[in-house]
Amino acid sequence: MTHTRNTPASEAPPADTRAGRPHLRQPRVRRQRTFPAEGYEGRAYRARAEPMTVRPLRDGRYVVESEGGTYVVDAERETCTCPDSAIRGARCKHIRRVAIEIESGLVPAPDERERVCAVCGGLMFAPVDQDGPALCDRHDHDPGDLVRDRETGALLVVVDRIGDRADEVRTGEGRLVSEYETNAAYGDHEPVFAVVYVESLPAGDAVDDFGTWVDALRDSRRYLFPASRLTRVELRAGDEEGGKSGEADAGPYSGRTSGTTGAETQRA
Ligand SMILES: [Zn+2]
Ligand SMILES: [Zn+2]
Incomplete structure (x- = not known):
């Protein structure tokens, strides 16, 4: 099929997509x-x-x-x-x-097939063989995405899409993700993501060695969060110099050396 996208005459155009994602x-x-x-x-x-x-x-x-x-x-x-x-x-x-x-x-x-986003309830199309709860493009996260924890404001990097429900995934402590007090406001049915704290990653000159960064990502302690506790932080061109970013709760993020803005107290 090589048709270009066309707008049907009889209704509004569909929400556009990022290739390969719900x-x-x-x-x-x-x-x-x-x-x-x-x-x-x-x-x-x-x-x-x-x-x-x-x-x-x-x-x-x-x-x-x-x-x-x-x-x-x-x-x-x-x-x-x-x-x-x-x-x-x-x-x-x-x-x-x-x-x-x-x-x-x-x-x-x-x-x-048609699925319902576990966060917003919006209808979308997802691959037939995709297991677990579904997420729309707006509420999904990919490994490598920079996100912010709604509860603490801490900056995090997504390292894995666990995919199973928050009331089915156990943390290293043996507790269900949904059992944590800090996750009470988020849906038990939401898929879980593994993240690491940006502050736990090397900063400054150390980051210039890409291998160091990858090692740090792998070795950093992982935390499990339900999908909607994480909000995507959009980086725009020019943000390297410390421009504003973030779609919901914007905060300063000065490229790869930031993430130290008081996050120590938010670690709990
Ligand atoms: Zn026919
Ligand atoms: Zn959604």
């Missing part, structure tokens, strides 16, 4: 849609201009309702139960429409 979706309202069709011809035109409804099935196929009938499309095999495909072997308008809706982020790809 992302927020439109609510589950499936109605007939059309797409701008100017400049297209034949089946490509009809795939866009004709009102159709596309519904994903559990097995990765799609039901397409059009004025001419209701058909089932296998997007991976590019087959459809309509006469145009089944008899003539054409890449019919239904197959094309499914491809357009997948490309536009309106329906999940065959290897995705």
Whole structure:
């Protein structure tokens, strides 16, 4: 599928995505849609201009309702139960429409399914084989992400996505992550992340040796937090000189030598 992203004529564009990550979706309202069709011809035109409804099935196929009938499309095999495909072997308008809706982020790809973000409840598409609670793009974290602890304000680096629920993961002390008083305000059902404190990492000249940094990340004591206790700290270009950063609770972060702003008292 090489279609560029297109905005369907009949509704607002979907939230955009970071490649390969779950992302927020439109609510589950499936109605007939059309797409701008100017400049297209034949089946490509009809795939866009004709009102159709596309519904994903559990097995990765799609039901397409059009004025001419209701058909089932296998997007991976590019087959459809309509006469145009089944008899003539054409890449019919239904197959094309499914491809357009997948490309536009309106329906999940065959290897995705609709999930609900454990933090905000937003609908999104995530890989079928992804276990554990799901997180939307806004609430997910990747290893290497700089985040801030909502409880203490401390700067942390995400080192692992544990993925299992906070009421299923035990810390080194043998307690469930959800049992900690400081995690009471966060959902027991949220996936857990392992982090290290930025202040525990080497600062200044020592960091210029990348190997030192990697070793420190590996050897630093890890802490387990539920997803929404961590807020992403966005670094913008130019922040090396100590510019403002952070989307929710902004604080000073002067590149890689910071993280010493009173965090000692927040360690507990
Ligand atoms: Zn068809
Ligand atoms: Zn979310």
